[in-house]
Amino acid sequence: MTTPLICNNYINGEWEGAASAATLESRNPANKHEVVATFPRSTATDVDAAVSAARQAYRSWRLVPAPARAEYVFRVGELLSKYKEELAQLISREMGKPLVEARGDVQEGIDCAFYSAGEGRRLFGQTVPSEMPNKFAMTVRMPIGVCALITPWNFPIAIPCWKAMPALVCGNTVILKPAEDTSACATKLIEIFAEAGLPPGVVNLVHGVGEEVGKALVEHPNVDLVSFTGSSETGAEVGATCGRTHKRVCLEMGGKNAQIVMEDADLQLALDGAVWGAFGTAGQRCTATSRLILHRDVKEKFTTMLKERASKIRLGAGSDPNTEVGPIINERQLQRVNKYLDIAREEGATVLIGGEIAREGELQHGYFFEPTILDNVTPQMRVAREEIFGPVVALIEISNFEEAINILNDSNYGLSSSIYTRDINRAFAAMRDIEAGITYINGPTIGAEVHLPFGGVKHTGNGHREAGTTALDIFTEWKTVYVDFSGNLQRAQIDNRE
Numbered sequence: 291m292t293t294p295l296i297c298n299n300y301i302n303g304e305w306e307g308a309a310s311a312a313t314l315e316s317r318n319p320a321n322k323h324e325v326v327a328t329f330p331r332s333t334a335t336d337v338d339a340a341v342s343a344a345r346q347a348y349r350s351w352r353l354v355p356a357p358a359r360a361e362y363v364f365r366v367g368e369l370l371s372k373y374k375e376e377l378a379q380l381i382s383r384e385m386g387k388p389l390v391e392a393r394g395d396v397q398e399g400i401d402c403a404f405y406s407a408g409e410g411r412r413l414f415g416q417t418v419p420s421e422m423p424n425k426f427a428m429t430v431r432m433p434i435g436v437c438a439l440i441t442p443w444n445f446p447i448a449i450p451c452w453k454a455m456p457a458l459v460c461g462n463t464v465i466l467k468p469a470e471d472t473s474a475c476a477t478k479l480i481e482i483f484a485e486a487g488l489p490p491g492v493v494n495l496v497h498g499v500g501e502e503v504g505k506a507l508v509e510h511p512n513v514d515l516v517s518f519t520g521s522s523e524t525g526a527e528v529g530a531t532c533g534r535t536h537k538r539v540c541l542e543m544g545g546k547n548a549q550i551v552m553e554d555a556d557l558q559l560a561l562d563g564a565v566w567g568a569f570g571t572a573g574q575r576c577t578a579t580s581r582l583i584l585h586r587d588v589k590e591k592f593t594t595m596l597k598e599r600a601s602k603i604r605l606g607a608g609s610d611p612n613t614e615v616g617p618i619i620n621e622r623q624l625q626r627v628n629k630y631l632d633i634a635r636e637e638g639a640t641v642l643i644g645g646e647i648a649r650e651g652e653l654q655h656g657y658f659f660e661p662t663i664l665d666n667v668t669p670q671m672r673v674a675r676e677e678i679f680g681p682v683v684a685l686i687e688i689s690n691f692e693e694a695i696n697i698l699n700d701s702n703y704g705l706s707s708s709i710y711t712r713d714i715n716r717a718f719a720a721m722r723d724i725e726a727g728i729t730y731i732n733g734p735t736i737g738a739e740v741h742l743p744f745g746g747v748k749h750t751g752n753g754h755r756e757a758g759t760t761a762l763d764i765f766t767e768w769k770t771v772y773v774d775f776s777g778n779l780q781r782a783q784i785d786n787r788e
């Protein structure tokens with residue numbers, strides 16, 4: 291067992307403990323006896339210090355030319371590449387995902403760095419003709435100020451990068467409050483930002499409990515923007531506080547994503563997609579496939595194929611190269627998944643495979659749940675409507691395309707979606723009619739790329755999109771500038787009319 295890492299807050303370019311000196315610890319979800327890191331249990335006092343540092347640094351950072359700001363972010367990308375393997379090992383140990391997926395998590399951060407850095411030489415505005423003679427009109431992007439970034443544990447490197455990198459290129463300063471479960475990953479990431487040479491106060495890290503530190507950040511009068519990724523319940527609370535305190539807020543929340551398999555689908559391809567979408571990252575992705583909507587003509591055959599494949603999945607520690615599915619993040623989440631199995635049984639669903647906490651051999655030391663398929667699920671059941679966030683997929687039978695789309699859309703969430711069909715007309719109708727931020731045709735519900743917008747509709751989001759150029763819309767305000775070079779007072783709507 292390795293010695294626990296000692297993690298600290300990073301405020302104004304200094305590594306320090308909480309003012310209270312209290313600490314918390316994160317554990318390896320594949321072996322709950324292993325403490326991965328200790329980290330500060332910060333309070334509003336530490337939040338205050340971080341906000342003052344970020345506010346002070348903002349004064350000069352906003353004036354650094356955007357291409358120069360972007361070069362720091364580019365350097366972060368180079369360092370992430372250098373430390374990719376070390377970071378991936380840490381992600382596997384602290385968050386639990388298999389190494390191959392952990393490398394993908396870091397790669398997403400690298401892709402985001404290089405993509406965001408490119409934006410430093412664009413940040414395009416518009417030039418627009420004026421209705422008056424000898425007058426020039428344009429729009430420019432302005433930074434917003436101090437941004438609080440509140441992140442979950444399931445993508446401990448990628449999600450903080452998605453937020454911090456465009457925010458910095460746009461000229462904002464940031465304070466990261468990572469999930470308690472992945473404090474060591476966040477610390478390593480911020481060490482890399484520090485090594486890239488960002489000036490003190492531009493990037494800050496405050497560890498602690500969401501109800502304490504997260505809340506203090508969201509309520510702080512000197513925080514201008516909150517970018518939050520997490521559950522819809524917490525997001526609703528964050529959104530309400532930001533509304534009350536007049537802050538810009540970007541919310542990325544839960545999902546109940548569905549994959550449709552039509553009768554003309556390539557079943558083998560649909561199977562590969564369903565297994566990866568439902569059980570990858572142990573179902574702990576906001577885009578995980580938690581409903582499989584199956585045409586009745588292929589349901590039996592597809593279910594047999596799925597059952598056979600899913601029953602062979604190897605559970606284990608993320609660090610073991612043979613592992614296909616890792617643990618659930620913590621005891622609370624494990625019990626939550628287990629509770630949904632009780633609910634499923636009570637509501638009349640049939641457990642085809644899995645359905646239990648895995649306890650054989652080494653698995654007993656961690657938080658493992660068997661890959662689970664629920665059959666005879668109706669769209670009204672709670673397991674078809676609520677986010678479970680575990681390796682559990684619900685099968686729903688349909689008899690035509692319209693029914694498939696209606697059931698997919700009958701959800702409070704709207705993040706990702708997928709349809710497998712060889713019919714081009716149906717594929718285009720699905721692209722038009724599915725209510726979700728992301729639709730895949732003949733691909734699983736997971737697989738976002740950093741240069742395209744990411745986010746969802748309904749209870750999943752609040753109208754923003756992360757990644758792509760749309761990330762710039764979160765982290766900038768538009769300023770409209772008029773330059774009158776006529777030397778006269780020119781009254782719009784009046785002087786140019788008879």
Ligand code: NAP
Pocket residue numbers: 440441442443444445467468469470471498499500501503504505508519520521522524525527528542543544545575576577677679705745750
């Ligand atoms: P969570 O419990 O909502 O926590 C998310 C973050 O918010 C954590 O850093 C948490 O801190 C903090 N927090 C908790 N209470 C808070 C409060 N009152 N004020 C401010 N911050 C607070 O979510 P999670 O369990 O970590 O993550 C799983 C959820 O995230 C799922 O619902 C998943 O769908 C969603 N997710 C969405 C996306 C997306 O892009 N749409 C991506 C990934 C995950 P602590 O760790 O200290 O509790």
